[in-house]
Amino acid sequence: MAKIGLFLARRLVKAAIILFFIVLINFALIRAAPGDPASVMAGEAGASDERYVELLRQRFGLDEPLHTQMFIYVTSVFQGDLGYSYRQGRNVSALILERLPATLLLTVTAFVFALAMGVLLGTLAAMKVGRWADTAITTLALISYATPLFWLGLMLILLFSVQLGWLPSFGFESVGAGFTGIDRMLDVAAHMVLPVLTLGLFYMAVYTRLTRSSILEIHDMDFVKTARSKGVTEGKVMVFHVLRNAILPVITFAGFQAGHLIGGSILVETVFAWPGIGRLAFNALLQRDYQVLLGVFVVTSILVLLFNIITDLLYTIVDPRIEVE
Amino acid sequence: MKTVSVDSVSYQLKGSNWWARATAACLLALGSGALFSTSAVADEPQHGGTLNVILDPEPPMLILGINQQAPTQLVAGKMYESLLRYDFELEPMPSLASEWEISDDGLTYTFHLQEGVTWHDGEPFTSHDVVFTATEFLPETHPRASSNFRRLESVTAPDDHTVVFQLDEAYPAFILAFEVASFPIMPAHIYEGTDFTDNEMNDHPIGTGPFKFERWSRGDYVQLTAYEDYWQDGKPYLDQIYFRLIPDAASRALALETQQVDISSFNNIEPFDVPRLEQLPHLEVITEGYEIAAPLSWIEINHRVEPLDDPRFRQAMMYALDREFIRDNIFMGLGRVPTGPINTVTIEYTDEVHIYEHDPDRAMELMDEMGLEPDGNGVRAEVELLPLPYGETFIRLAEYTREALGQVGIRVRMRSTDSAGWAQRVADWEYELTNNFVYQYGHPALGVSRTYICDNIRQGVLFSNTMGYCNEEVDDLFARAAVENDPDERAALYAKVQQILVEELPVIWLLEMEFPTIVNTRVRNATTTAIGVADTFADTWIEQ
Numbered sequence: 090m091a092k093i094g095l096f097l098a099r100r101l102v103k104a105a106i107i108l109f110f111i112v113l114i115n116f117a118l119i120r121a122a123p124g125d126p127a128s129v130m131a132g133e134a135g136a137s138d139e140r141y142v143e144l145l146r147q148r149f150g151l152d153e154p155l156h157t158q159m160f161i162y163v164t165s166v167f168q169g170d171l172g173y174s175y176r177q178g179r180n181v182s183a184l185i186l187e188r189l190p191a192t193l194l195l196t197v198t199a200f201v202f203a204l205a206m207g208v209l210l211g212t213l214a215a216m217k218v219g220r221w222a223d224t225a226i227t228t229l230a231l232i233s234y235a236t237p238l239f240w241l242g243l244m245l246i247l248l249f250s251v252q253l254g255w256l257p258s259f260g261f262e263s264v265g266a267g268f269t270g271i272d273r274m275l276d277v278a279a280h281m282v283l284p285v286l287t288l289g290l291f292y293m294a295v296y297t298r299l300t301r302s303s304i305l306e307i308h309d310m311d312f313v314k315t316a317r318s319k320g321v322t323e324g325k326v327m328v329f330h331v332l333r334n335a336i337l338p339v340i341t342f343a344g345f346q347a348g349h350l351i352g353g354s355i356l357v358e359t360v361f362a363w364p365g366i367g368r369l370a371f372n373a374l375l376q377r378d379y380q381v382l383l384g385v386f387v388v389t390s391i392l393v394l395l396f397n398i399i400t401d402l403l404y405t406i407v408d409p410r411i412e413v414e
Numbered sequence: 415m416k417t418v419s420v421d422s423v424s425y426q427l428k429g430s431n432w433w434a435r436a437t438a439a440c441l442l443a444l445g446s447g448a449l450f451s452t453s454a455v456a457d458e459p460q461h462g463g464t465l466n467v468i469l470d471p472e473p474p475m476l477i478l479g480i481n482q483q484a485p486t487q488l489v490a491g492k493m494y495e496s497l498l499r500y501d502f503e504l505e506p507m508p509s510l511a512s513e514w515e516i517s518d519d520g521l522t523y524t525f526h527l528q529e530g531v532t533w534h535d536g537e538p539f540t541s542h543d544v545v546f547t548a549t550e551f552l553p554e555t556h557p558r559a560s561s562n563f564r565r566l567e568s569v570t571a572p573d574d575h576t577v578v579f580q581l582d583e584a585y586p587a588f589i590l591a592f593e594v595a596s597f598p599i600m601p602a603h604i605y606e607g608t609d610f611t612d613n614e615m616n617d618h619p620i621g622t623g624p625f626k627f628e629r630w631s632r633g634d635y636v637q638l639t640a641y642e643d644y645w646q647d648g649k650p651y652l653d654q655i656y657f658r659l660i661p662d663a664a665s666r667a668l669a670l671e672t673q674q675v676d677i678s679s680f681n682n683i684e685p686f687d688v689p690r691l692e693q694l695p696h697l698e699v700i701t702e703g704y705e706i707a708a709p710l711s712w713i714e715i716n717h718r719v720e721p722l723d724d725p726r727f728r729q730a731m732m733y734a735l736d737r738e739f740i741r742d743n744i745f746m747g748l749g750r751v752p753t754g755p756i757n758t759v760t761i762e763y764t765d766e767v768h769i770y771e772h773d774p775d776r777a778m779e780l781m782d783e784m785g786l787e788p789d790g791n792g793v794r795a796e797v798e799l800l801p802l803p804y805g806e807t808f809i810r811l812a813e814y815t816r817e818a819l820g821q822v823g824i825r826v827r828m829r830s831t832d833s834a835g836w837a838q839r840v841a842d843w844e845y846e847l848t849n850n851f852v853y854q855y856g857h858p859a860l861g862v863s864r865t866y867i868c869d870n871i872r873q874g875v876l877f878s879n880t881m882g883y884c885n886e887e888v889d890d891l892f893a894r895a896a897v898e899n900d901p902d903e904r905a906a907l908y909a910k911v912q913q914i915l916v917e918e919l920p921v922i923w924l925l926e927m928e929f930p931t932i933v934n935t936r937v938r939n940a941t942t943t944a945i946g947v948a949d950t951f952a953d954t955w956i957e958q
Contacts, residue, residue, distance in 0.1 A: 123831070132877075176474045188632065247668070360662045365633065
């Protein structure tokens, strides 16, 4: 246990240092792009005059020298303050927190769906290797892997919303329907089906292929043969002997995907008008709403760092031979 | 297509369909009672219902006095009102002003305000709110206020329901400066003595309009509900309006198709999707309601770069482009080929100017004259084009431009940016050619002269004279026309300036853009004035 404590402490210190450089680099990168929020707003208004633009720049704090702005920003981030969006007239942390639940609901569901289906299909394919079930699953995985997300999303909308009329094509819920309790949950679930499928199919394909190839590799190893010859049933062999060993590459990739739970869904959120954080970030980029964009980056970076640590810990649980240093 | 209003009923007319015209004429004469008794029942406005309107992109805020983007106007136009509204011919109509007079010398504008108007928080609306908005609020927050109010000497309120605007010289365009996005009346009792942009009520708009703010679920929708104490008795008809945020253009078209939303406006729908949607029985396409905006699209030219400084070269580019082709194949027939700087649907337009036909041979002749001979690859000149990053249509336009100019020996390099980068480059004159479209606000003094006068060459300011074009005669004509109170004299001055500009081509006018307002046929009176769906929706109703 002490070992794990030490491991955690060291990783957290490292993470803080990495975070510091991420914030610095992000700040510099964003400012390297041409245009600023004041000129964007002037452009959107369809008219402008100097005094108006100057006033905006002052209000946005853009009239300070760049290094001063950077210093102010970095210190406030490490005090837990993500700043204020002058464009939207609200605190960045409030904006992010408001959008976070919708994104998490979508991405976590897609994550669980992809992982469960992927491991299941991969295992099935490996057990029936070379037969039609294997061919069908591998083909499905290949198609899901190769199809661009936005196209898949639009095709799903065309089929299920326009042609069949079964599912809503966009939004988080039926606004104005006044659903409560279980009805509201079902309504949100109906809205989630298409975006979750769109987002989840790609990762499902990845997990399917990983699981299948990994199982096939382990399937004929000596310890598996020994287990079989001891008389362990085929099902138990698969779950306790094969899968447990085959799952490591899947965990590696799942840790990677989990890091992208936030911000990895910009495209899907756009196509399905999902009110999440990916769109918040994308709009902030187009509008040069620096504080919001940086805020999203900070939150995303923290999550990636966090999931890396969790993944490493998971390894040791699944495979006791791997030890934390 | 034209929409004729008869007692708040809209009939769609195809231009060539004489029968429909005759029918509508009968209806105009007889009223809507006798001829079609069944439709008369259905055409009586009905109360109730929820309207779903596409909103894109998401506005940064909904306080119309502080932000006047198109999406802000679409939502806030239901909550705020101005003194006047304008019909499709830009004639003023009553709004918060029930009557108004302009003195013969054009210097005094007197407005008599509606009585019994209240703000959404119950406070009474008075002339003090109007004076406060004109003299304190807008000058600080509105990008066009300083030019609209430049000739304003004083604004006074002789009593609670009268406001007098005194000008120091005649300025006939002034009557058009009372449209709701130019002059939204703001509540003095909330803003007086505060920092307007940092007021705590800025996330809860308070206006006098028929709909009041209910909630804004960011990234998802804005909800407005009927204001029960609205000053026009019996209105609005709708119970509530949802503005739905749908960021993807293809998804927006699908949402209209599946009837999940009722209305799209401006460039919500890409022109290439419009013919398909127009075929659907439950949708209709209306192109009126953009007369105040009157967008004119052009190729903007940086005159500081050779050979773009030579009028002959700009004429050559104009001759090289087939603008009918652009209208028909890129904008899918939406719009008119312009003859000059002033949009035909606004005021003071003349067609007595040189007309540029599509004539690539003439283009090459002009360049020969300039001494621009083709090199071994047939290239006479090379220019850089910055496409407008406002969606697929403008990419197609840029690609066509590259091909068309290439055919007469002008090689076009393309350079892509996003909207923020575009705004900065154009404002700072770091471009050679770009596409742009600019609103005219119904009158050349409000929205046209700013593009061409020397005074307005200001680096860092978008929608100024970013070309660097300067002709003192043009300046003089625009200046005199703006303050000329005699209509004939004024028309002559504007005609002259149009002729000069068409000759010198400071920019290459491509298209008088028409935006398609696509409306579900169950919705009536979606567009009744020159600002279209940005208007109050007080008269809009849904067939149940």
